[in-house]
């Protein structure tokens with residue numbers, strides 16, 4: 200006990216001085232790029248031809264395509280899982296998102312990924328979207344382990360003036376911060392480029408005696424405000440004249456800008472000599488909203504449902520990781536991974552010992568990435584239990600169990616479409632910045648990898664159902680290995696033991712669930728009272744005692 204305490208105190212200190220940790224190897228820089236509302240089929244390596252994501256594709260082909268990576272189904276729960284290593288039911292983040300001007304946030308009792316990495320000697324910075332609460336300053340990024348934050352605190356914004364219109368309120372205000380200061384100076388600068396520029400500066404100014412953790416949470420390709428939802432620089436939109444639906448055309452331009460960002464980040468790392476010591480992850484926070492609120496023209500085809508639902512189109516996400524430390528060219532991997540796993544995975548990569556992370560749901564995949572032949576660390580995912588919307592979903596092995604649904608089932612279909620007529624723009628991949636830096640696989644090997652990453656739903660079209668599921672009437676069961684598109688409900692025909700085992704597991708999680716922490720929006724958060732900014736409007740109140748007693 201005492202020895203561990205000393206180790207915990209001394210070890211990070213040694214790491215910090217020497218820039219080295221466990222095993223004598225240098226601690227890797229971690230660049231975690233989160234995209235927002237990017238659908239399954241909104242990336243070239245999943246088979247899309249209408250949108251072009253050459254840099255993201257090149258990164259993925261050179262690293263690992265994490266083809267069974269699961270997020271939560273919405274922004275707030277996903278970000279909470281990523282930064283805590285826990286399922287959202289553990290800390291009340293399981294229902295919906297933090298609404299604008301709603302006085303709650305990710306509980307301060309949670310120790311976040313940047314705080315954990317800082318203990319190993321890292322310097323952590325956040326750029327981009329937060330969406331984990333800001334009604335009091337203690338909930339904002341620079342109070343939660345990030346040395347600096349440039350970006351926004353709420354859900355979305357206008358990509359040019361950086362103002363956010365609340366979803367159901369008339370409030371509107373600036374949502375752009377340089378640390379705690381509102382930044383009015385960037386009006387006119389496109390958000391994706393602006394965040395990228397800040398990231399480049401941060402990388403080039405980083406003192407490499409310390410390992411860097413950069414959390415780059417892009418707003419793209421989330422929709423902007425209601426009055427102007429899809430926004431991209433006009434010259435970029437022109438590149439996608441071949442995409443006929445106008446919404447999808449602008450969306451393709453937004454994605455292109457996101458992809459350019461990835462190229463620029465990799466180049467900045469290369470230019471500063473940090474690349475060979477870096478881990479770069481690219482992950483989407485949930486599937487695309489193809490229809491409904493904040494629809495963005497994204498496409499989860501052929502997966503079922505969309506953002507916010509219990510279906511694969513919401514949960515199974517675009518994800519890839521690259522590092523010279525994971526054996527290179529691992530190709531497509533289909534083992535289960537959940538957002539909560541990044542906390543222990545990156546902690547282990549940084550030289551930490553998972554037993555220091557306490558009780559979390561995440562498991563480390565570092566060994567599995569780094570050592571071919573290692574056993575896959577995860578066989579189960581609790582997708583969620585939402586006691587307010589009244590649905591739950593769990594994955595065990597290849598089976599998925601769903602009871603109840605969201606939006607009264609209105610989003611329980613298959614949306615988006617099959618690919619357009621164009622061919623894959625593999626020329627763009629071969630000519631991308633990332634390929635120029637990391638080197639490129641041959642065209643033939645790219646196409647082979649890609650064909651392994653595409654989800655095919657055999658026989659019928661995804662919209663055609665073998666055996667229907669109405670989760671509001673009773674639970675449904677799917678074998679996702681055989682039926683990734685969730686068309687064939689096996690609940691009536693499956694082995695009762697299997698179903699009982701899944702229901703038992705679900706009730707174990709249910710017993711550990713804490714109530715959802717959601718609060719209603721309140722007028723005091725209205726930007727009109729705060730010089731037209733979204734700000735910490737409850738800062739004057741005392742914090743509850745427990746919140747300040749974290750250590």
Ligand SMILES: *[C@@H]1O[C@H](CO)[C@@H](O)[C@H](O)[C@H]1NC(C)=O
Nearest residue numbers: 384385386387388389393396
């Ligand atoms: C955008 O950012 C650049 C710096 O990169 C700055 O020179 C410019 O004035 C900013 N504003 C606009 C409207 O482009």
Ligand SMILES: *[C@@H]1O[C@H](CO)[C@@H](O)[C@H](O)[C@H]1NC(C)=O
Nearest residue numbers: 215216404405406407408409
């Ligand atoms: C980087 O950090 C080290 C250790 O703190 C310090 O000695 C060095 O001067 C720093 N370098 C720069 C360029 O700031």
Ligand SMILES: *[C@@H]1O[C@H](CO)[C@@H](O)[C@H](O)[C@H]1NC(C)=O
Nearest residue numbers: 203221550551552553554555
């Ligand atoms: C991690 O810590 C546990 C408990 O202190 C210890 O038993 C284990 O050997 C450690 N693992 C590594 C890889 O250091």
Ligand SMILES: *[C@@H]1O[C@H](CO)[C@@H](O)[C@H](O)[C@H]1NC(C)=O
Nearest residue numbers: 589590591602603673674702
């Ligand atoms: C399914 O969900 C409903 C509503 O939450 C609940 O009442 C019911 O007990 C659940 N069914 C099973 C089999 O767990």
Ligand SMILES: *[C@@H]1O[C@H](CO)[C@@H](O)[C@H](O)[C@H]1NC(C)=O
Nearest residue numbers: 251253624625626627628630
């Ligand atoms: C492929 O993408 C590049 C951009 O990298 C673009 O200039 C080119 O026109 C595209 N080719 C085709 C055939 O669409």
Ligand SMILES: *[C@@H]1O[C@H](CO)[C@@H](O)[C@H](O)[C@H]1NC(C)=O
Nearest residue numbers: 466469470471472632635636
């Ligand atoms: C990457 O960095 C190396 C070493 O500094 C440099 O020679 C090379 O030109 C860089 N690559 C690109 C594409 O910028």
Ligand SMILES: *[C@@H]1O[C@H](CO)[C@@H](O)[C@H](O)[C@H]1NC(C)=O
Nearest residue numbers: 373381383384729730731732
């Ligand atoms: C209030 O907002 C304006 C921009 O609308 C800004 O120029 C000014 O500095 C802000 N005042 C304060 C006190 O923050």
